[in-house]
Amino acid sequence: MDSQLRFFFFMLLFLWIMSSNPNPEEKYPSYIDKPEILKHYKESMNISRNALLSDYNEGYGNISGFHLSYQDAVDNKTSKLYPIYELNHHFIEDEKYSILPNFISRQAANIWNSEDHIVDLPSNRNDSEEAHDGVKYNTGAYPLNITGFLKGNFKKSKLENHSLAPINITIPHYLRKLYEYRFSESQRKRNEQNNNDGFDDGNDDDSFYTAEYPFDDEVTRVGNFTEDNGSIRISIFNANPIEDESTNVSKHKINGTTPLSFSIKLNNAAETDEHRLSFSGVYHQKTGNLVVASNSAKFNGFYALPHLQLQDGADYEAAKWILFNEANKTDIDDIKFQEIESLVDSSNECEYIGYFHMESTNLTREELQKIDYELINPVGRPHKNVPDLKLTKGLLYSPNCAILLEVGESVGLRDQIYEDGLRNVILVGSIVIFLQILVLIRQMSHTNTPSTLSKLSFWTIAIINMADGSLSVVSLLCTMFFSDLYIQFVVCAFLAFSCSAIYEMKYGIQIYCTQINERTTSWRTMLQGITLDDAATANNNETINNGAEIGNPEATAVPADTNNNTNTPVPPPQTQFTGPADEQSIGAELYTRHFFSMLVFLFVLLNVITWPKRGRQIFEYIILTIFNSYWIPQIYRNTLRGSRSSFTWEFVLCTSFLRLIPIIYIESFANPFEHHTDMKFVLFLVIWLLLQIGLLFAQEILGPRFFLQDKYLPKVYDYHPVITKGDLESGFNFDREELISDGSSSSNEDSRTLTYVTDCAICMQKLSVPILNNSDNLDNGNLENSSSSLLPNSTKTAISKNASNLIARRKYMVTPCNHIFHTECLEQWMVYKLQCPVCRNSLPPC
Secondary structure (H helix, E strand, O other), X not given: OHHHHHHHHHHHHHHHHHHOOOOOOOXXXXXXXXXXXXXXXXXXXXXXXXXXXXXXXXXXXXXXXXXXXXXHHHOOOOHHHOOOOOOOOOOOOOOOOOOOOHHHHHHHHHHHOOOOOOOOOOOOOOOOOOOOOOOOOOOOOOOOOOOEXXXXXXXXXXXXXXXXXXXXXXXXXXXXXXXXHOOOHHHHHHXXXXXXXXXXXXXXXXXXEEOOOOOOOHHHOOOOOOOOEEEEXXXXXXXXXXXXXXXXOOHHHHOOEEEEEEXXXXXXXXXXXXXEEEEEEEEEOOOOEEEEEOEOOOOEHHHXXXXXHOOOOHHHHHHHHHHHHHHOOOOHXXXXXXXXXXXXXXXXXXXXXXXXXEOOOOOOHHHHHHHHHHHHOOOOOOXXXXXXXXXXXXXXXXXXXXXXXEEOOEEEEEHHHHHHHHHHHHHHHHHHHHHHHHHHHHHHHHOOOHHHHOOOOHXXXXXXXXXXXXXXXXXXXXXXXXXXXXXXXXXHHHHHHHHHHHHHHXXXXXXXXXXXXXXXXXXXXXXXXXXXXXXXXXXXXXXXXXXXXXXXXXXXXXOOOOOOOOOOOOOOOOOOOOOOOOHHHHHHHHHHHHHHHHHHHHHHHXXXXXXXXXXXXXXXXXXXXXXXXXXXXXXXXXXXXXXXXOOOHHHHHHHHHHHHHHHHHHHHOOOOOOOOOOHHHHHHHHHHHHHHHHHXXXXXXXXXXXXXXXXXXXXXXXXXXOOEHHHOOXXXXXXXXXXXXXXXXXXXXXXXXXXXXEEOOOOOOEEEEEEEOOHHHHXXXXXXXXXXXXXXXXXXXXXXXXXXXXXXXXXEEEOOOOOEEEHHHHHHHHOOOOEOOOXXXXXXXX
């Protein structure tokens, strides 16, 4: 009852906190203010839409952000004086009437005249820039649909011969409170301190517009790029109004002009300063020219686009009608308050106007139309190769931040071509993952016994599993960003997840269960050069002595020195038998670790995406190096256990090759992921993997411990001992008369190598065993304990490490019970039984 009462009070407190009234300032705008703001905004939209139908001579009209010309800003005029000019004034592209300075409008005209003479600016204006007309690059038409992604570089103009004055762009007065509310408390307090320099008191009903909101730090504004140069990524979505059934404008009025959505991402070289901007614009298919402008609550660039065509004429009329049709697709009564909030949030950014030119192609307009029809509705129609998108040059001008960015050549692909390339990459990646699954299944079939599983390193499979699990997580994330490639990424994620969570986890669980009762060998034990039993005995003695010191009645102290001649043997330590491991519980534990690791890796990856370029590269190098070090744990286990063979060479080579393919592709070639190329890192990974594979091969041929001295390693049984002539009668029961000399000439007869031929008890085939003919010298006292090769001394160790002797010894194996077999025969036998085929004695693992 007490627990239920506590739960009731907790829920009551929770509901009270959730239903408590917030600060009155924090709940603005209220249900009374929202309809009023929405009403003013709809009236403003009506005014802006009517301005689209005005003549060129009437100017921009009553559009937010376009009440002042550039000359007005230089003269420190304010928008409260609007309309500054008489109604009968004729608008021309001059800084006296236009928002563009004369030198910027001249640069924009030169961009549009790159391949043909398109724009004629007024001749009677003050122009410090010269006009330039270019020559057409190609003989064909300009691209009709420019939807796609482009990459290039830009630089910030230093304006050595010119000066730019910022234009005081204002925000509508009815959005004042909403604008303040959307910013932090500190900025609102600063606004109260600088009220006279910011907003007016709002008592003047005719004062429809107020001054720009003051900022604490101009550098923090989106679009205020402070670096001298950087990279630009352009994304264009180009709608085709000719094929749009909702277009109510005749084709002759459109004149090959299409609306477009234009977004850019600006980065410095280190990618520590990133700016994302969105624009609305129009594209002229007949000339390859496009103009864009940003949109916010204080800068309604969409409705000013017709007058940003630089001159009156066909382009102006086409832009006016296509934008009017685009605006009327949304009924004013359907406008939601969320749209106003979004525009207000964008009001603290640098506003931009951009001019660009798209390079012509070598295809006719009809050929380009066939390409567009096939890309939009693919049915297999033959067509010419799709030309790449190429912006020859462009500029971005910010009137309120007084910034001019010069955009260089930018190249990219059509959206459909980009997706087709990405689709092919995903398909190849899925095939690679499927091949990895097949290779893993074959490896699992070759190592399906406890004897073979005990040789494998669990951490090798764990690293491979972690890499595949990470790939499945990344593929699953991509489904949220590439909606058109959802099925492809889901298939890739499913295969990677199956490989990781089903096959590799199952294999890892089998290895873990097989090795769970093994006694671990520490580096300290290994470097001491003692056996596991000796280490355990020493630990047991220490435990017994310590137990006696602390007064344990059940512990018996072993004296360090005794006068008795009889030595009491210390009993071996009692190892507690843990019983067979429960595979189900172990599997649950390993699966929990696996999915928790994937979750942590996901959060880390999402965080790394936001890092600068250098930080992302360092993280990538570290992760890829770790994920491609999966043979290191196996080399380590081979060294500790003294095992020569582990994974099959088919698995080693195929796994290494298949896992290198994606890295080589991403790091070496241009790809849809827009990943940087780094051949040095690719070369490093290839050498690193070859070094690991080379060590595995050397361990199989030369022995698992060939690169370390014996004193640094725990003792293990050697199945390939050096057999001397003195061993023939000390356990092997060889017949001296059956020895055959190899016939090699030597001044010392005792140093010659003899060969003993016997039968292998497994395959019943002949087995030739090399016998070292130096037993007499060894027996004369040159080397002690030389009669048994199974206990090799330093001299025999030196002999055994001779290259020719190493290869010869790998052909036979000698059991602890002194039976000799072919290496291949006994290894295949030991896969299933660790018993001698002759006497059934237990055999240590090899």
